[in-house]
Amino acid sequence: MPAQQTVVERIDPIAEGVVSLVLRAAEGPLAAWSPGSHIDLALPNWLTRQYSLCGDPADRTRYRVAVRHERLSRGGSEYVHRFLRPGRPLFVSPPRNHFPLIDAPAYLFVAGGIGITPFLSMMDATSASLLYVGRTLATMPFAGQLRARYGDRVRIVATERDGRPDLRQLAAGLAPGTLVYCCGPAALTDEVQAVFPADQVRLERFRPQPKEHLPNTAFEVLCARSERTVRVPAERSLLDALADEGYQVASGCREGVCGGCELRVLAGEPEHRDDIGAPAGRMYACVSRALGPRLVLDL
Amino acid sequence: MSWENEVISGGTLARRVDPGEVRARLGEPTERTRMKKSDRIDKYVHRFIAHSPFLTMATADAAGNADCTPRGDYPGFAKVLDDRTLAIPDRPGNKLADSFGNLAENDGIGLLFLVPGVVETVRVNGRAYCTDEPDVLIRMRTEASTPELAIVVEVAEVYFHCGRALLRSRLWDAASQDLAAEIPSMGEMVAEMLGGDSEAIERQLRAGYRELF
Numbered sequence: 001m002p003a004q005q006t007v008v009e010r011i012d013p014i015a016e017g018v019v020s021l022v023l024r025a026a027e028g029p030l031a032a033w034s035p036g037s038h039i040d041l042a043l044p045n046w047l048t049r050q051y052s053l054c055g056d057p058a059d060r061t062r063y064r065v066a067v068r069h070e071r072l073s074r075g076g077s078e079y080v081h082r083f084l085r086p087g088r089p090l091f092v093s094p095p096r097n098h099f100p101l102i103d104a105p106a107y108l109f110v111a112g113g114i115g116i117t118p119f120l121s122m123m124d125a126t127s128a129s130l131l132y133v134g135r136t137l138a139t140m141p142f143a144g145q146l147r148a149r150y151g152d153r154v155r156i157v158a159t160e161r162d163g164r165p166d167l168r169q170l171a172a173g174l175a176p177g178t179l180v181y182c183c184g185p186a187a188l189t190d191e192v193q194a195v196f197p198a199d200q201v202r203l204e205r206f207r208p209q210p211k212e213h214l215p216n217t218a219f220e221v222l223c224a225r226s227e228r229t230v231r232v233p234a235e236r237s238l239l240d241a242l243a244d245e246g247y248q249v250a251s252g253c254r255e256g257v258c259g260g261c262e263l264r265v266l267a268g269e270p271e272h273r274d275d276i277g278a279p280a281g282r283m284y285a286c287v288s289r290a291l292g293p294r295l296v297l298d299l
Numbered sequence: 300m301s302w303e304n305e306v307i308s309g310g311t312l313a314r315r316v317d318p319g320e321v322r323a324r325l326g327e328p329t330e331r332t333r334m335k336k337s338d339r340i341d342k343y344v345h346r347f348i349a350h351s352p353f354l355t356m357a358t359a360d361a362a363g364n365a366d367c368t369p370r371g372d373y374p375g376f377a378k379v380l381d382d383r384t385l386a387i388p389d390r391p392g393n394k395l396a397d398s399f400g401n402l403a404e405n406d407g408i409g410l411l412f413l414v415p416g417v418v419e420t421v422r423v424n425g426r427a428y429c430t431d432e433p434d435v436l437i438r439m440r441t442e443a444s445t446p447e448l449a450i451v452v453e454v455a456e457v458y459f460h461c462g463r464a465l466l467r468s469r470l471w472d473a474a475s476q477d478l479a480a481e482i483p484s485m486g487e488m489v490a491e492m493l494g495g496d497s498e499a500i501e502r503q504l505r506a507g508y509r510e511l512f
Contacts, residue, residue, distance in 0.1 A: 045350065045374040072437045075375050083349055244506070 003042065003091040004030055006063065008084060015141035017069045018114060019081060022055070022062055023090060029060035033095035035121035036181075036204075039063060040093035040252045040260055043084070048251070049076035050258040052117040052183070052204075053095060054142075063092065066141055068114040093252070096259050098276045099204040101125060104179040108170070110192055112184020116142055118204060119183070123150055128181075133157045133165055133188060167195040174200075208255045208275045208287075219290040223247065223299035224266055232289070239285040247299055249285055256287035268295035302483050302491065336458040339382045340423075344457055347421045348385070349375040350414050356387070356450075357409040358401035358427075366397050377412070378438050383454045385410075385423065386430070388439035388446040398450065402427050408452055411460075416471050418462025425455040 006023035014020045038052045055064030069081040099118055101107075107128035109119045116132055120142060123130060130153060134140035137158045146154045157165045174180070174196070182192040183204040193201055216234040221242075223230060232241040239261055242249050252260030256274030262282050269291040270283040278284060283295075316324075340348070352374045359365040370377070370387060377387045387410075402408065408427040411420055430436075430451045439446050469475045483491070486501025 046352075047373060072434055074438055074440055075373070075378075079349070079375070083346060 003093055006030070006090050006092055008086050008088045008090060009062065010086060011080070011084060014066060015143075016136075016139045018066055018139070018141045019069075020054075020064060020066050020141075021051075021080060021084070022064050023092060025061050026089065030063060031094040032060065033057055034097055035101055035125045036099035036118045037095035037097040038099075038118070038258070039065070039095050040258060041065070041080075042091040042093075043076060043079050044088065044090075045075055045079050045083075047074075047076050047079065048253075048260075049080075050252055050260075052099075054117040054120040057121050063095075066114060066117050093250070093260065098259055099181065099183065099202065102179060102202070104177060106175050106178040108174065108178055108180045110167075110180065110182040110184070110188065112182075112188035113139065114141070115182075115184035115188070115204070115206070116140070116146075117183075119181070120146075122181070123153070128153065130154045131157065131165060131170070133159065133184070136160050167191055171195045205257060205275055208257050211273065213273055214271065216289065219292070220294050221290075221299075222294065222296045224296050225299055237286060238289060242285060242299070249299075251286055254286040256284050259284060261285040264298035266296040266298055268292055270295060302487070336456050338454065338456060340379055340385070340454060340457055341382070344421055344423075344459070345379050345382075347414060347417075347459075348377055348379055348412055351412040351421070352376065352415070353413045354387070355411045356398060357411075358398050359405055359407065360401045361404035366401060368398060373441070374414075376439070377410075378435075380435065380451075385452040385454065386435050386439070387450045387452065388436075389448045389450070390446060399429055399448075402429065402450070408450075410452065418465040418471070420460045420462075420465070421457065422460050423452065423454055423457045425453050427452045 005026040007026050008021065009024040010020070010022040012020050033053055035057065036052075038050050040048050040050055042048050051065035051067060053063055054066055055062060067077050067080045070077045101122060107126050109122065109128050109130040111119050111130065111132045113134050119130060122128065123146070130146065130150070132140065132143060132146065132154060134143070135158065137143055137156070140156070140158065143156050147156065178200060179202060180192060180196045180200050181202045182189050185206060186209070189203045189205055193203065218232060218234045220229050220231050221238065222228075228245070230241055230245045230247070232238050236244075239249055239251055239254070249263065250260050252258035256276065259276050261284050262278075263285050265281055265283050270278070271289045271291045272278050272283060273287040273289065274284040276284065278288070353369065353371040354377060355367055355369055357365065357367040372388070372390060377385055380386055406426045406428060408425060410423040412423070413420055427450050430449050431447065432449075435449055435451070436446055439449060465471065484497065484501050485504050486497040486499075489495070489500050490497035
């Protein structure tokens with residue numbers, strides 16, 4: 001699906017270092033989305049960044065995201081906070097969902113800081129309990145609204161005041177079949193992964209997990225539709241090698257987190273290096289490579 | 300196609316006008332050519348630099364041998380760290396060796412920032428040094444790489460320069476790009492000097508450029 005044209009409608013501070021950004025459709029309705037989805041924002045400084053949608057899924061005229069100004073911003077969140085202005089046209093990708101709600105008898109949501117955003121719409125869609133962890137209340141967007149709307153379903157932990165939450169205790173009392181969703185900084189997602197049973201955990205990471213890979217090897221891809229072969233040298237990503245040959249593959253994070261560069265694999269065994277968990281028959285060209293000498297892609 | 304324009308060898312003599320006489324003839328610089336100078340980066344300059352994908356960097360060695368190099372990347376690649384400090388990343392192929400060498404001997408630096416479509420430019424002069432500070436480098440990380448080094452510029456003066464030079468040069472007019480047809484490509488120049496197939500050389504050069512992203 002093509003990029004969608006929007007216009008910045010509002011930028012409002014909602015917590016210390018966090019703004020809410022509302023994008024209005026420039027023409028026609030925006031693509032529908034399900035709780036847990038994110039979009040790519042193509043910023044005026046040519047950077048593309050991913051943000052979870054945290055508005056009302058029923059509103060097809062607007063998208064809302066919340067953006068924390070990272071202290072060591074590479075230029076994305078800094079741009080949104082300092083330079084983006086209402087009225088500015090912005091292209092956004094159609095929503096993608098790597099964090100979908102899967103049917104379960106019960107849910108536990110664990111949010112760290114700005115990782116709260118995907119859960120706003122997920123709370124309405126479920127009767128989940130939410131543990132929302134942040135440094136101080138002032139830095140935690142939506143904390144007051146969540147408590148007001150969902151009452152005891154929400155537990156707020158401000159670590160400077162309350163200390164770190166005891167996840168082991170939560171895990172001990174977890175009803176069978178409960179799915180645990182966690183979005184937040186690495187320290188939190190790592191802890192959740194360590195504490196809860198692996199088959200009950202769904203994670204959305206801000207940054208890719210450090211990983212060990214096989215050494216890069218060269219391989220070739222046969223682009224089935226265009227009947228061309230592209231060589232991917234060891235020192236080049238599949239995404240870049242395709243771009244060199246004129247294949248315009250969409251891309252986003254280039255770190256295997258956002259899923260923007262998904263390709264259909266028709267034959268051959270990809271070596272998946274992403275943090276999304278590529279479904280069968282798909283791969284992410286920014287980080288993933290090939291286990292064998294050759295892949296056949298639907299390009 | 301060949302490029303047969305003649306270049307006269309050496310021997311030009313032009314009268315040297317001494318600096319005092321130059322000043323007398325030109326008069327004092329007007330406020331219009333140099334808008335207000337400041338020793339700080341203000342919000343307008345910050346916004347300009349945050350949208351600038353290109354700058355030129357002038358340095359000189361201890362003996363005064365001067366050098367000017369282009370730097371470019373995504374808009375805002377040069378980071379405003381605070382109102383008196385900037386940082387410029389070293390990128391592959393952007394080898395800063397010449398500039399680093401000069402700065403080791405002489406820390407004076409002059410920068411000129413451009414934003415496509417804007418006729419005014421921003422000039423920043425100051426003192427510079429090389430850094431490997433992780434908190435600076437991490438802000439310059441792109442998908443492709445993290446720079447190993449960056450130049451930190453301590454701002455001494457910063458100002459908007461008026462747009463006459465860019466207006467007169469029609470630098471941003473689309474029609475000005477017709478000039479490119481009158482310049483041999485690097486491939487043609489190399490092929491003429493060293494022999495070989497200009498198109499093949501040009502392809503290699505383009506491939507080399509791509510590697511740098």
